[in-house]
Amino acid sequence: MPSDAENSLLEYHPQQYGDDPTSIRDTDKYTDEYVRGFVEKWDELIDWDQRMESEGNFFIEELRKRGVRKVLDVATGTGFHSVRLIEAGFEVVSADGSPYMLAKAFENGRRRGHVLRTIQADWRWLNRDVTGRFDAVICLGNSFTHLFSDRDRRKALAEFYSALKHDGVLVIDQRNYDSILDHGFDSKHQYYYCGDQVSARPEHMDDGLARFCYQFPDGSTYHLNMFPLRKQYTIDLMRQVGFQRVDTYGDFQETYHEADPDFFVHVAEKCYHSLLPKDQRAPADAGHVDYDDEDVTDVGGEGVQR
Template structure:
């Protein structure tokens, strides 16, 4: 079975629409929470703790892995996602683990109208930001994140290593992000569009399309949005092979 994707995805809503129920039902299988937690080695907890953050917004909660684990670590977390099916699964996963977690289904371009106050940190993980195909919308969303942060707050945003993908030098290791033994491959890539293929047990197949943002390109967008500094990590390391990392993590600080 193949998920239906919009012919010309161009907005937050279209990106969220790719997460049909059949894909959401398999998402925790794709992640494997325990293996992913071990692979991350407490990176995000240590990063946020180092900034003094307490109130955290997970702006791309998915099925809730980071929102729940950060809440378990003692942070005051609000979970948001543009996909209703995803945020409903977040709520179920939080309840199953005995975690109280406010959840919001919200378009990033109208994020602050759905939230109460500002946050010390925003995390936007799982290569979610590249679901924005429109350049103006990418700028708008980053500014929305900026305004939702307290002064001195941080935005932690990750994306697949599209520099490597666009150079045709990428292979998903399965060691850090998608640890459940699901096969993830690049079906197509050009300067404007990247299509990933997900195979579950060799039977259920889905495709997701994203904009293949380059690392320097995103860092420039973050600075244009007002962030004063941007740090970069590859697979949780400050020193990394630019064509060897699965994911790039960018940490931007508000002045």
């Protein structure tokens, strides 16, 4: 029999932000924002076919050239990247903090002939719920922006770092909040949120809150309260946690003008492997070690709480 919590999850109910929605600046709010009605419309916002065309094989190629085989998708959402990577031959574990997102991802995977390995997990305690070590951790779909405090962001990055093998790679993306904060919102609506009948625009912006409004063809409206991450701040955090090299792409391009991209993609490497001259690098498959949980203690200063 389903539990009361599971039954509640299946019910349709509106988002609740209270009398002052712009005062809600709390990491723990995000699971309540993804109500059933919003999640069921999420794929209209993404438009899988258009997104696949716009991003091409960027993520697949970045992972392949680093010899990645095993991937942890920590922001699975409705499963777009998990399914794409499975179909490209990667071994994928799919995690998300929203149980309804995971249910939708599993459904989408089955529809395409795949059985996703799904785990509900809070990034701040990721290694409590996800076992093993991975060649890559991916956190895509502007998801890192759901963390509202510096401590939560550092804690999550430390957990990502710990979940990686010693020469692993972390891939995180984010909106170009610098451009929105400094110059106003002007999206090409070409990458990520590709549904041509869906509006996704900021309703409120300040240095501590990006409140976006999502409007769908049937007239329904939903919101997300997110933290507007500055690009350099995100890069600095990854380096402070312990990632040795961070390369940033603008709308999947290596060169760009700072204000132009809609999204940035950060590719952060855990070890010095890529900093060596090519003739001194070990093969991509060499040196992988699977650590037991108790063996991994140095994760950038804060440690991992079990």
